[in-house]
Amino acid sequence: MSQRQRDALDALLREAPLDFEGDLHALRAQFEEMMAATPLSDDVVRTDGVLGGVPVVTLDVPGTAPDAAVLYLHGGAYTIGSAAASVGLASMVARQAGARAASVDYRLAPEHPFPAAVEDAVAAYRGLLASGLSPERIAFVGESAGGGLTVATLVALKREELPQPSSAAVFSPWVDLTLSGASISEKAAVDPALKASGIRLRAGDYVAGGDPADGLASPLFADLTGLPPLLIQAGSHEILLDDATRLAAHAAAADVAVTLEVTPGVPHVFQGFAGTLDEADEALASAGRFIRTHLAAAVA
């Protein structure tokens, strides 16, 4: 754990913060550029395709199991980001998990408000199942809004009577669009990446006049009974810390197998800084072990 690495990352994020209150088109362009800074490894094969009618980017890492997949849901406050911009982190997850990754280009708000993103994630999962993959050989992974969308999608699968995947891992999940966690204010000073005013604005774009506490928009308020084993990772320097800890408590109360890992002194979705931040490498390795354990358990 390097204090110097953490300080450098903090300074970097504070220099060019993502201003979610700014113009959405400029914001989308800035985010794509920022994410492109995480290059795709030379050995990863990227294929653009469609799953269940939804555009996806598939990432194949040499040596991974051909019959196992990570359904990956990117972040961006439901309003920015894309499968293409997420390939860096998604492919690192795929490598650690020993599986192909399919990153879903779910529709974004405000053009396509809730529940479009949930519908697209469910459709892509249906597509994966239709391709012949067993649910026991699929894991869900999502970051930030994609982490909330991951949990919402698992809840939606119950309603549609579809089988759950083998496990789900979420990085800094945003599961409460009402922003009711104490960390929203208590961690504001130490969070170099997110501001409550910005994500509140984008939550409004997503729910578009609907109830932000709806269980499929804010799965912290959904019945989580029957969900597969859940790994929740967060940094302690983020306003969404309480989304992670409350999700862990809520899922545990519902008899879900829960692992919560909080890394001190690191920001929102710090896993994206693997290679330059030791804590990111450790968190990704832990997520990979978690996913592989449950994929393997399904085989046995």
Place this chain on the structure above:
Amino acid sequence: MSQRQRDALDALLREAPLDFEGDLHALRAQFEEMMAATPLSDDVVRTDGVLGGVPVVTLDVPGTAPDAAVLYLHGGAYTIGSAAASVGLASMVARQAGARAASVDYRLAPEHPFPAAVEDAVAAYRGLLASGLSPERIAFVGESAGGGLTVATLVALKREELPQPSSAAVFSPWVDLTLSGASISEKAAVDPALKASGIRLRAGDYVAGGDPADGLASPLFADLTGLPPLLIQAGSHEILLDDATRLAAHAAAADVAVTLEVTPGVPHVFQGFAGTLDEADEALASAGRFIRTHLAAAVA
């Protein structure tokens, strides 16, 4: 994960529950007998001794590092239990952690109320340090009341300006003697081992007219800043589930490295049923990896 194993354990516990409201002498005898049911492996060398003036039982497992130790704090609602009765679980922890275990015979209430137990745990740790062990080569482990005592002792070390150990692992920690968690009522029907009325009575014995929310009696209410990496394990079938999840949230907010593992469908301190319950074996193996990682990191 075996449903049959879980059902058998649930039935066993419901047949002969520990009635914390009963006569204390009878209860202590019953507890010793129950704990003796976990036999000490033939290869473990048990030595009765003293550390810092406090009686301890030391457990040496072949092949473990001679320069590393687990300071073990047994359970029993601060009123029953003993180092001798804890040797089964303590030695299993020692084996997984690759270190010797020293199980502390801290004084019990009502004969010796709070803060006698905390004073004894601190004194035993002082004794370990005085024996030449480096704090980086010591881990704390505690179960139930011993888990709460573990966290309270870490808080006490800060006040006494003693170095923190390398890590701490707590199994079903009891960290809120005011019993304010929602699981106290919400998990009452599924908890085969503990009743709120019983532990509330024993909390009264321990605090003996003092404030049950004192941070050294109920470390959920203490400032946890500066604590070492913390592993918290609990079962979802226990009234103390929210002690575990709230401790995780509270420690994370204080920038402590936190790992929370909640195992569904298993009772209070299910780790004690290693060998007959798969989940217990898995949880102990995970605790061992956690402790070894931090002992090893200290060396590097």
